Structures are given as C-alpha cells and as structure tokens.
Amino acid sequence: ETTIIDYGTKIKKDSLAYNLHSWSAQGGLNPKVITKAEGIYFWDADGKKYFDMSSQLVNMNIGHGHRKVVDAIKEQAEKMAFMGPAYAFDVKSEAARKIVEVAPDNMGKVFFTNAGAEANENAIKIARMFTGKYKIFSRYRSYHGASYGAANLTGEKRRFPSEPGIPGFVKFFDPYLYRAPIPFKDEKEATKYYITQLREQIIFEGPDKVAAIFLETVTGSNGIIIPPEGYLKGIRDLCDEFNIVMVCDEVMAGWGRTGEWFAVNHWDVNPDLITFAKGATCGYIPLGGVIVSSKIADFFDENTMWCGLTYSGHPIGCATAVATIEVYKEEKLMENSKKVGSVLGKILETLKTKHKCVGDVRYIGLFSGIELVKDKTTKEPLVPHGNDPEKIMKNILGMLSSEGFATYSHDNILIVAPPLTITEDELKEAMEIMDKVLDYVDNMISV
Ligand code: PLP
Structure with a gap:
C-alpha cells in the first residue's frame, strides 16, 4: 500500500513540476x-x-474502458495507423456514412477534425465561403473552444485572452429564462422577445454581411440552458430570411447526451451545419468534425473548400467513431x-x-x-x-x-x-x- 501512495506522490510532484494545467494559476493546484x-x-x-x-x-x-472500442483501436493501429486525408479508406468512409445516417435528414457530408474547437474553426470558414459574407453571430453564455476563432465565438470570459477579437464577431443574449430581466408569461412570449431582438440586431449589423449564427443547441458548460419553445425554429426562420448559415454546436449536447443523437432533433429543426466532437469517440481517441447540409456540400462540388488538416479523417479516430456509434446502437x-x-x-x-x-x-x-x-x-x-x-x-x-x-x-x-x-x-x-x-x-x- 505504501508503494502505491509513494507512486501517487511522485506522479503528482512531476505533474506539478512539468505539466501546465488548463485554465488555472499553477501555484496551489492539487490534482x-x-x-x-x-x-x-x-x-x-x-x-x-x-x-x-x-x-x-x-x-x-x-463510460470508461469499453472493450469493443479498445479492440477497434488496437485493430486499426495494427492494420493502418495513418493514411493522409487525400485518400479514401474503409473506416473514413464508414464513419462519415454512419454519422450522416444518424444526423438530421438534410445533412450530406462530414469534414473530420481533431476535436471541437477545430470543428468550429472550420464551420466559420465554411459559412464564410458558402455565403461570401463575414460576420459571425454567437451568444454570451457559450463556450465554443479555446483556439483563436473558437475563442472569439465563445461568449464567456474564456474568450478574453484572445481579445482584441476578430472583427465581425458579434454577440447576442441567450434566452436564459431563470434570470430573464423581464418576467415572461410563458416560453413562447420569451421566444418572441429574443427572436425579435436578434432580428433587429441582424438588421443593424447588415444582413448582407452576416454569414452565420452559431449556437450550442443546449448550452452546456455555461449552465445547461435549454431553448424555449419555438426558439430554434425562430433562429431557422431568421437564417432563411437573410441567407445566414445556422450552425448548431453539438460538441457537448450531441451523441445521446440529451436522449437524441443530436439535441436539435428534440425541436425538429434542420441546421445547415452541425459541429461535433466529444461523444463521437468518447475520448478514446480525439475526433471532431463538421456535418454539412447536402446543399452546402453541393456548393463545394464547384467551389474549392479551403479547409484541411494533416489528421482530417485519421484512421484510428474514424475506427473509434465507427465502434462508438455501434455501441450507442447495440446498447x-x-x-x-x-x-x-x-x-x-x-x-x-x-x-x-x-x-x-x-x-x-x-x-x-x-x-x-x-x-x-x-x-x-x-x-x-x-x-x-x-x-x-x-x-x-x-x-x-x-x-x-x-x-x-x-x-x-x-x-x-x-x-x-x-x-x-x-x-x-x-x-x-x-x-x-x-x-x-x-x-x-x-x-x-x-x-
Ligand atoms: N463546443 C462546445 C459546446 C464545447 O462544450 C466544447 C468543449 O467543452 C468545445 C466546443 C471545444 O471542444 P474541444 O475542447 O474538443 O476543442
């Protein structure tokens, strides 16, 4: 027993000496x-x-230590640990097909990334390329990742180290009804208020400049904020009215977390892009991506999609996603x-x-x-x-x-x-x- 405790002490000592821990002043940490x-x-x-x-x-x-996923990783590592993104291979095709199959009906293709922040980075670029516009709307009570673009999307204070921000990133307020500044009669009335206010904000920012509205379908890190009745439909209508790309960040809310493959399924709304990560591989290997509507996928038949990563569609990541999706279904x-x-x-x-x-x-x-x-x-x-x-x-x-x-x-x-x-x-x-x-x-x- 003493040995185990000594072993723990050594690991902690080395961790404090050599690891920089996320979002913390390093002194006084006790991991x-x-x-x-x-x-x-x-x-x-x-x-x-x-x-x-x-x-x-x-x-x-x-959960941790799932045999099926561990075996899939071992098998893929033995067979072909890596192949570049220009090539087609079994698990990359299969992972994308399986993801499109469980996504809303209008979705067509997947661009793979390493994790959630990168998924949002690429969604920003895809929305800009597709619309030819540049302004990006997102909400204050949100977390979209820590890389520069994703941090600029983020509304909460983890955005501050990336400021002064990217020009054209605009924030709007969330329908956080428990602390709404005015009491609403019901959810519908709240939705009407927030959507009308957002519509006005889009008009003042110039609808011909607004490329995308990003939202966490259900806000996660910032306190589990569930959209009121009609809210997502209201966002969809604004996006249709002004030719804006609707992006649901499902990095946290996707993959069964809310009881559906994607949280947006609860409200019967089809976004144009869905960003995902976390539950796609449940941390066994990092993997994220952007699910793109067929309409946007078709646009890139003729237009170059200026996105790429050495590890886009990493074989072990894709094999992990295939096994993980099977686990969701089988269990x-x-x-x-x-x-x-x-x-x-x-x-x-x-x-x-x-x-x-x-x-x-x-x-x-x-x-x-x-x-x-x-x-x-x-x-x-x-x-x-x-x-x-x-x-x-x-x-x-x-x-x-x-x-x-x-x-x-x-x-x-x-x-x-x-x-x-x-x-x-x-x-x-x-x-x-x-x-x-x-x-x-x-x-x-x-x-
Ligand atoms: N988007 C949401 C909604 C998240 O909750 C997170 C991470 O917590 C991210 C994006 C960023 O993902 P990652 O940490 O994999 O880059």
Whole structure:
C-alpha cells in the first residue's frame, strides 16, 4: 500500500513540476492522481472510487474502458495507423456514412477534425465561403473552444485572452429564462422577445454581411440552458430570411447526451451545419468534425473548400467513431439516456423542493445543472458571476468528491451529466451524495 501512495506522490510532484494545467494559476493546484477508470467509475492513487458524474468533460458517454472500442483501436493501429486525408479508406468512409445516417435528414457530408474547437474553426470558414459574407453571430453564455476563432465565438470570459477579437464577431443574449430581466408569461412570449431582438440586431449589423449564427443547441458548460419553445425554429426562420448559415454546436449536447443523437432533433429543426466532437469517440481517441447540409456540400462540388488538416479523417479516430456509434446502437444508449434521464429529472425536482439553496434545476436526457442560490425568492446566486473569492463552489465540489461524487461547476451551477450507461440504481446512489451535500449548503446559507 505504501508503494502505491509513494507512486501517487511522485506522479503528482512531476505533474506539478512539468505539466501546465488548463485554465488555472499553477501555484496551489492539487490534482488528484487517477490510476484506473472503468464504466461510470474511476479510482485515485489511494484506491478511492468515484462516480464520474460529469463523464469527465461531458465526453465519456459510453463510460470508461469499453472493450469493443479498445479492440477497434488496437485493430486499426495494427492494420493502418495513418493514411493522409487525400485518400479514401474503409473506416473514413464508414464513419462519415454512419454519422450522416444518424444526423438530421438534410445533412450530406462530414469534414473530420481533431476535436471541437477545430470543428468550429472550420464551420466559420465554411459559412464564410458558402455565403461570401463575414460576420459571425454567437451568444454570451457559450463556450465554443479555446483556439483563436473558437475563442472569439465563445461568449464567456474564456474568450478574453484572445481579445482584441476578430472583427465581425458579434454577440447576442441567450434566452436564459431563470434570470430573464423581464418576467415572461410563458416560453413562447420569451421566444418572441429574443427572436425579435436578434432580428433587429441582424438588421443593424447588415444582413448582407452576416454569414452565420452559431449556437450550442443546449448550452452546456455555461449552465445547461435549454431553448424555449419555438426558439430554434425562430433562429431557422431568421437564417432563411437573410441567407445566414445556422450552425448548431453539438460538441457537448450531441451523441445521446440529451436522449437524441443530436439535441436539435428534440425541436425538429434542420441546421445547415452541425459541429461535433466529444461523444463521437468518447475520448478514446480525439475526433471532431463538421456535418454539412447536402446543399452546402453541393456548393463545394464547384467551389474549392479551403479547409484541411494533416489528421482530417485519421484512421484510428474514424475506427473509434465507427465502434462508438455501434455501441450507442447495440446498447440502446439513446433510450437509456431518456429513461434514466427522466429519473434524474424527478430527483432534481425533489432536491429543488427540499433544499433552499437550490434555485433552479434544468435537465434534458442525462444533461443537467443545479443552480445554487443564497435566497430562492431574490434568486441571488450563491457566488457572483465569474468571481468566487471565498472558493465556495470549490469547497462544495470538494465535499462531493470526498463522498465519491466527481463533477465540476460553472459559476453557481453544478453540472450533473453521468455516462449514458448509468443504471437507475447507480444514479440514485450517486444523487444521495448530492442530497447530503446540499443539506450542508442549506446550513451554510442559513448562518
Ligand atoms: N463546443 C462546445 C459546446 C464545447 O462544450 C466544447 C468543449 O467543452 C468545445 C466546443 C471545444 O471542444 P474541444 O475542447 O474538443 O476543442
């Protein structure tokens, strides 16, 4: 046992000495050393077991260590680890065909990238080439990736290091109804307000200059914001009216997370481009891409598509996607996401009724957020936007983790998004930990 602990200590020491960790000041970090991961669990170097209640970065939809996917990777590595993007080969054709088959009906072709940010970078270029226009609209409560273009699409503060931004990138406000500045009678009224306001903004920016509107179909990192009734249809209509490309960023919301292959399926709307990554290969190997409508694909029959990457359509990435898509089908993970997701929804509603620190719960499939407040009536957030000097959220996450519930947060919102393979019983067991920790938060806000 001593040896295992020494081993963990050495790994942590080297990690702090040599790794730069994302989105953090490096001093004072204390990363957990992880030695094993299986299914919905992972273990640290002390042998402690955790429920992976965020599926890592909401990407491990099929859970850890899936045999079928591991074997597909081994097999492809043996057969042909790499072939350049100019060539056709079995798994690249098959992965694209399988993706188009599960995408909305109007979709035609796929351009593969390495991950989500690159998918959005290429979607920006495709929209500009297709329309001949340059302005790009996206929302404030959004995260679209950390590379330069994707960071400029991003609305939240992770965009700031990439500023001054790219000219022509315009932000608009999200339909975040829980904190809407004016009370709306219902979702339809809210939709009318947000769509009318956006239409006016497009007119003021010049519709002949606007190439694309990007949105996370269901906003993920920024707190699980689900579009109100008619909203996506409203965006579609604006895009049709002004010849603007509608881009759904499904990097996080796609691949069964919401109970459908793509979140947009819930609202029966056909976007022009869908960007994806995460759940396409569930992290076994990085892969992302842009799914392009047949209409846009046809445009590139005559016009050069100025996009390319050494690793576009990487054989091992594509083999992984083929196996992962088969796992989704064989294990009926869309269905499980819906079924266990409805249990999750009930549990979250109970937590909201029971705990005075829970202001709002939002959920769709196995994609959910718990919004913590100091006071349910005033909705004052437990910590202000972008600022938690007392490390209150970190402390709450630490308590969850010490009870074996691993996840992350954004501002005052806890993310709950377990692998789609989770059973009802496992979910209930994990959510009891959440219930206990929320008791503690209730006490904390009472004093
Ligand atoms: N888009 C969305 C909606 C995301 O959630 C993320 C990552 O969290 C990205 C894009 C960026 O993807 P990646 O980190 O694979 O570049």
